[in-house]
Amino acid sequence: MSKTIQMPALSPTMEEGTLAKWLVKEGDTVSSGDLLAEIETDKATMEFEAVDEGVVAKILVSEGTEGVKVGTVIAIIAEEGEDVAAAAAGGGEAAPAPKADPVPEKAEAAAPKADVVPAKAAAAPAISSGDRVKASPLARRLAEVKGIDLASITGTGTNGRIIKADVESAKPGAAAPAAAGPAPAAASGPAAAAPAPVAVAAQDFGIPHEVIKLNGMRKTIARRLTESKQQVPHIYLTVDIQLDKLLKLRGELNAGLASRNVKLSVNDLLIKALGVALIQVPECNVQFAGDQMLQFKRADISVAVSIPGGLITPIVSDAGSKGVAAISESMKDLAARAKDGKLKPEEYQGGTASLSNMGMFGIKQFEAVINPPQAMIMAIGAGEKRPYVVDDTLQIATVMSATGSFDHRAIDGADGARLMKAFKELVENPIGMLA
Incomplete structure (x- = not known):
């Protein structure tokens, strides 16, 4: 069978x-x-x-x-x-x-004119049922933007249904003349009355434009971050951190690891510092879960990586206990496979906290949006030479600003401040986090 x-x-x-x-x-x-x-x-x-x-x-x-x-x-x-x-x-x-495709069927029951287009005699029988053309909502919307008559297209989808690829391969301007069909009826449906918002706005101002369809990743980012800002009460805490000792230690470690072809980045050391800080302040290594809270026994750090079309956060598991060389190798592997779209779900879903570093773009300070269901994210700015008080004297030091975003439902301001203090001390005295 x-x-x-x-x-x-x-x-x-x-x-x-x-x-x-x-x-x-x-x-x-x-x-x-x-x-x-x-x-x-x-x-x-x-x-x-x-x-x-x-x-x-x-x-x-x-x-x-x-x-x-x-x-x-x-x-x-x-x-x-x-x-x-x-x-x-x-x-x-x-x-x-x-x-x-359950949604179009439901829409068809409520507003048949919005989901179907009168078929023309030239349309292939495989795509029509009576006098109606079968097409996905995306195909109808794209056809409207391109000015293509769906009845002139042969569908390649299930049961002859017209899909996005069919419309993209059709030539613009393939609309049938008005005499060939009841144009007023076709234009009276909601779809015709309310074209894509982006197209309408651009046309209203007469600005040349192109319609860029959101990919699945961008749709997910938009949905999740909107939900985060609407549902999660954010509290932001910022500290300035001197980097000179960390940079010196990084140089020494890289010299010792050169024979193993390992080269640590500043970000690798910051991942380690956040992992250790979360173990030292377990009240921040948590997740809000309605009428209860989850407190994690290890620190799995999600690290923001920019890839074509969006952002992904591969996870360095047990960053508090893992050696910095292992963190570096793990990040290189995860970032490379993230850009190729080859990560496994368990490699980017989960994590107990996040780290986002925009220092390489010269950003001095920013406030990152929490990635639910996590309860905190650390935003790292650029290290720069600044006047800084060292041993009660004004000197020039390499300083960066770090901002923690905390879910105030799960993390009190005092606990967030303790985490920022622990993170600052670890970065400014990095030998302690390697012990």
């Missing part, structure tokens, strides 16, 4: 993903463990393996399709000896479109 392949949940929080690439085609024989496809989540691209063996009877979701809900049937595998054509036909009937 044929088996359906569903969109997998590649992380505990994954709700949808992009089917980036099929690694098999219809008619291919696959065995358990063979790679079927590459799936893009909001943070990484991961390979999806086959569990059962058989023949790929039908691919229901084309590569490049975005917003595929977890659990959506994406392909059908026929067992050995089974009629492939029959399996494909049967499987297609067993995988109804609403499961793949």
